[in-house]
Amino acid sequence: MFHHHRELAYTVRVDKPNPVFARMLQQAIGGPEGEMRVMNQYLFQAWGTRGPKKYKDMLLATGTEEIGHIELLATAVAMNLDGMPSEKVEDVVTNPLVSARMGGVEPRHFLSAGLAAMPSDANGVPFNASCIDVAGNLTANLRANVAAEAVGRTLAARLRELTDDPGMKDMLSFLIARDTMHQQQWMAAIEDLGDTFASAPNDVPDEGDYAKHAYAFFNHSDSPDAELGRWTQGASLDGKGAFAVGDPRAVAGPEPELMGGPASVHAGVEATRTNGGGRTGVVDKVKDAVDKIT
Amino acid sequence: MFHHHRELAYTVRVDKPNPVFARMLQQAIGGPEGEMRVMNQYLFQAWGTRGPKKYKDMLLATGTEEIGHIELLATAVAMNLDGMPSEKVEDVVTNPLVSARMGGVEPRHFLSAGLAAMPSDANGVPFNASCIDVAGNLTANLRANVAAEAVGRTLAARLRELTDDPGMKDMLSFLIARDTMHQQQWMAAIEDLGDTFASAPNDVPDEGDYAKHAYAFFNHSDSPDAELGRWTQGASLDGKGAFAVGDPRAVAGPEPELMGGPASVHAGVEATRTNGGGRTGVVDKVKDAVDKIT
Amino acid sequence: MFHHHRELAYTVRVDKPNPVFARMLQQAIGGPEGEMRVMNQYLFQAWGTRGPKKYKDMLLATGTEEIGHIELLATAVAMNLDGMPSEKVEDVVTNPLVSARMGGVEPRHFLSAGLAAMPSDANGVPFNASCIDVAGNLTANLRANVAAEAVGRTLAARLRELTDDPGMKDMLSFLIARDTMHQQQWMAAIEDLGDTFASAPNDVPDEGDYAKHAYAFFNHSDSPDAELGRWTQGASLDGKGAFAVGDPRAVAGPEPELMGGPASVHAGVEATRTNGGGRTGVVDKVKDAVDKIT
Amino acid sequence: MFHHHRELAYTVRVDKPNPVFARMLQQAIGGPEGEMRVMNQYLFQAWGTRGPKKYKDMLLATGTEEIGHIELLATAVAMNLDGMPSEKVEDVVTNPLVSARMGGVEPRHFLSAGLAAMPSDANGVPFNASCIDVAGNLTANLRANVAAEAVGRTLAARLRELTDDPGMKDMLSFLIARDTMHQQQWMAAIEDLGDTFASAPNDVPDEGDYAKHAYAFFNHSDSPDAELGRWTQGASLDGKGAFAVGDPRAVAGPEPELMGGPASVHAGVEATRTNGGGRTGVVDKVKDAVDKIT
Amino acid sequence: MFHHHRELAYTVRVDKPNPVFARMLQQAIGGPEGEMRVMNQYLFQAWGTRGPKKYKDMLLATGTEEIGHIELLATAVAMNLDGMPSEKVEDVVTNPLVSARMGGVEPRHFLSAGLAAMPSDANGVPFNASCIDVAGNLTANLRANVAAEAVGRTLAARLRELTDDPGMKDMLSFLIARDTMHQQQWMAAIEDLGDTFASAPNDVPDEGDYAKHAYAFFNHSDSPDAELGRWTQGASLDGKGAFAVGDPRAVAGPEPELMGGPASVHAGVEATRTNGGGRTGVVDKVKDAVDKIT
């Protein structure tokens, strides 16, 4: 059960409203790098956690913090849209350097939301939950959370580059700091589980012949540079193997052969037999194959 | 530039075709945990990498390997659909235990694809690229890749639980081994960059007052258990701070005050003037603004 | 800023876990009729409300309540998946009557979430924010909220029909009661605004010739029954006009004539050839082209 | 069965083609507030209506009218794109005030459609049917229709604010008038059904203990202002209860306790046994379950 | 402007209601092979046609016919859901052979639509307009229409295979016949334009060196069979060249070299300078670029 407090999670102050920056902030609300993603990711992970209570409760605590971050950003969007059609704001928007770096306004801020934030990204694409990782494995979940904070902090750092507004810089610096904590927090939780470098899920060993493929780099390119790194030499990070370069051709399987489909599929296979125009040589081979199957 | 080899990346063998299992395999093709995601993620990351060549080339090599994994799985789907309406297969599908564990068939395997794989997930939802992380920061990209392999390996492990077919178990064990390698590989690349526990992007320090918020766990819940882990004690993993429990209320910002919108927004603002209950201070400002505009 | 309480908004009890019912419940989480929609709808509306504080605060209060409803349902899903592959549960799932009424299980409950709820609907379609109404007009927002609760309550009533589990029936009866309140609440807020039967936005009158079209039913069908209701007779509900049957042909506009596009559009031989400068000029060329071809 | 008439539903005239305004108009075609939504919503509702013929026929009549509105808008888009790269049009587009208020052009108008309308919104997001409400309950359907017209009329009013073109203003004034009628029409139909203030579905009473929760405002915020409205006092609008302020804590349910999952889920449960901090009561149950399974 | 007639475009009769078949029919309504796609495709193409009137009018006529086909199918869905929970229908649904071939019911037919059709496909995925081709080139549009009818007719043929209901077989045979006509009609229109085998757009010749690449098959595989067809020998179908096998390596471009990004991008470039393994040449350039910018 949740409760709302009137105070914001941090001070939101906009000195020079800038509708184009409002559009940029939307990426941090409804983009795959944004707060709607992490909020839902942490809460849904928590609601499905069947293990120790402390992990579930920590996920709930931080998922709840993230709802407040959506609130921060939605408020910042609305404040950047304040007085949108006024002259002062138009100065900012018609500045050619602003457009050169950020593009134009998001028309739905006016058309659909009446000068308010939308549950969308910087291009007005509505939030889509297919970017939410709810893996049902605690380590995999935590790794997904480290990743989500890494892309989120990168976004926040870039947003800070785009504004000179002191209030916005302050809010983004706070959000960057929280992203630092959350990245560190999920890494600490992985350590807490004892899984620092294990592959998730950690209860599925690679045994027998498969172990050979579990630490070999397959170079599917003609670049030798691709092999010049830690990933082809030394012990694997989980301590269970040694990195090496493997040859993908050594495990290649035979070219696949599918059965002919039944007539009810209308795949056009029967046409193969009745329409021979222009084909030579191949036709007989195909006929044989088809005859053998049907 | 790419080249196709007739051999598969591994042997695909289906002993007992099972259309319901074909549906399950779709999750590994077109779901957010699947091969279409990692293939595109690694290739697009590579195409945008502006740093050292070796990282770019490694991303290309592994992205290219993943196209071959889509091919493995698409072939496995088609083979599980072989002879779909035959009696032998219907035995499998009408087995109540099979439906109890896996649900029914994917009708579009017949209706749309004529007994072949689709670029969709196990529920027939078409692949959507919003799950692809292309963060433009090498460490963030690599963390996203660790996460993608973690959720992917977890999925493969669960798929293996659902089948007794020796060929399918063999192929999935191979894919699990490759996921092991890829998880280890991306972790090794992070170590190679010197970023093992750094927050991405690693060139954005938390300075001054913000540093306080960068290592503090904010407990937005009433559960003390949420604080009982590595994430509230000891040095932070990046070695730059010490974990602590912070009080979110200490940084709370004032309740936000938005300006009234202009009349052209048609926000229903006239209500603003007739329903004043509970407002103080802001009211006059808003009124002034509204009066000036309307 | 938000806070989480360990207690649930209501008791969740599942006497006979039923994974197929878990799938049904997903519709109330991630479908357009579900709690993710209303939670986001109310909160985003609130964050953009520029008018009187009481409406904003009420929207925040109820939006926050809805997060707790997602929690209720996600917990109910997880409990219905408890012990998914156990014999007891399989009895429920393999019951032909159950499948006849509800279809099969959602395979991603096992494959992706490891026996937990997903941010998706009953068919596994991820939540998509394009169903969220954030209209930026208070009355339009409230009407959208009445509608959301109407479809939501209808869904909850149908879910209750599908289960005999006393715990589930109890939880759904509670949610139905809350939906009653919320429907009434949004209607009461419209009354509070003085807009009970006004059209939103209420500051945009239909004047002059347009007023004629604002209360006339246009019957674009050949069925006289379509006119047999309150909507063609008596005063309009806003008290500003009288319902009548109008003739759409009376206002019909001329068949449209588009200019030919420029050659750079590559629209096709004929269209390209017809490209000219001003409007009149083009027409003749188009005519010529048409004459030559037909 | 449908029939097309060459005349448009209203005159479409564009005096000063403006490609940026063409982009704006797309919101009224393919956005959630647009005509593709209402057309499909009314027609699909009609095709599923199992009750009295007059409601079905009225839905068909108005759904059919809406197809003609898509035609109006698509024609208006094409006319605003007329001569897109000509100097005259470029004057309009390069006007900094135009960009300040509306952003730039929609590049797909040229790239994809060759100077024509797309089935998308103002940001080029393709129409997605998840915004269509087909509730299968007549009152809920009608409430959804009132809402759709309310957001649609608000959009049309804002579009009219953005243009000085007399032809476009005329067309939008007509559409606004039709939206007035349609809002009134759906309200009249609700009255016709006798459901003016009933909650949908109206055959599902809140009985016994649940009735208490059906008229109580739960204030999930710390703002007393949230309670200062019609929704906490007086008779409920359906006449079946009296509004009051309720205490959500009074109905709170116990913290949920999920069973441990089986080993086949690979949830990382083994961590359960090694990280026990802070668990009481539940721990043993989970342990037992886990031990029994693994 | 459109008009609705009470008669259906063809008789819809369902002898044995089958809710699972209702689900199948949804693919023909809201899938990419379905009627919502072709209806919108033809109408939007028509509304943007700037060339000869007859093509525009023909597109309008057939687009309008397709709305009536959605009506046919939506009616057929509703009739197949008639009496959904009755014993007679349950016999059909619980028939293991039915599930073996078609999967289960679509739960949203009950939950969301109350026994009616949805604007979705057979898996309940809402219709998405990204499958609509509005190319703004008449020949390209017509080719897209031939394709749409080809996949649509294939779907209808498969649907007919799945049912023994005489009424359903009759309706599908009618729809198959209409798909025949529409495929033939679009081909005839291409002939009418004189473009039977031209590449669209037909006003863009391949000149100079490019002409060499315009009729050469590049075999990006190691299979010689890929070259054994009409596409490597004889005159090209447009009569402008001769098919041949070309060598893709002959036109290959140099490995790309991207500039280093500026510091504001936070790409992790500093790693560039500290991890140099294997790089030569590029490194210095990148360093210079980076130094110059930062």
Next chain:
Amino acid sequence: MFHHHRELAYTVRVDKPNPVFARMLQQAIGGPEGEMRVMNQYLFQAWGTRGPKKYKDMLLATGTEEIGHIELLATAVAMNLDGMPSEKVEDVVTNPLVSARMGGVEPRHFLSAGLAAMPSDANGVPFNASCIDVAGNLTANLRANVAAEAVGRTLAARLRELTDDPGMKDMLSFLIARDTMHQQQWMAAIEDLGDTFASAPNDVPDEGDYAKHAYAFFNHSDSPDAELGRWTQGASLDGKGAFAVGDPRAVAGPEPELMGGPASVHAGVEATRTNGGGRTGVVDKVKDAVDKIT
């Protein structure tokens, strides 16, 4: 199995980086007319082809070529973003004529990808696989491929119109030539199958009464012009019939009558009341209800 070569499929050279043109190029990557679509379309079609090997291998060869085209375009995007905030580039971007023709930059090129390509279209809409045609019928697949290349070539021709950069013009001319080849190639393959003008699937004849509807143009409009083309006269292209104008009213079916739904559907008062057992019974009750209301 796939292999990557360091060389690009063609030279990519950008003389004047233009971030706005980078946005345009995205349409050719992730739009429905783009390379991600054709790559997946050809590969998935190939993996499901059960007929003659040569078609499968050709599809694989060309699908593999298309991956290299994505690489070309992604590289071109990155090169157009090179030095994005430099003065030189800003000149290009702030040029009013550039914005007039192309709109602004794609902010996610900076925010999300750090100056690199995204798997999205020109509006930043993520690639969605619902535009991929995998029809499981060889002729239908090939027709879909002709269409995909037709819309793709049209897009490439328009992109070439938008740039003066010699390198970009060169690359696009190459891609246009390859699109010529691919359109011709798929047409040649249809000829190879003997299906040049047959309707797909070609094994489903229109017999008996249905044959009448298979070659008749139904004019669902009041425009006689719609009948003035090849599609109403002469032999049909498949040689099996003669085009004619048919009267859709001649085959019209009776107005549909749905049964009342059961009470459990909660469809609304009147509908509920009319619920009965068998068909006849219901009708009368419905009539009664209607009579009482109307």
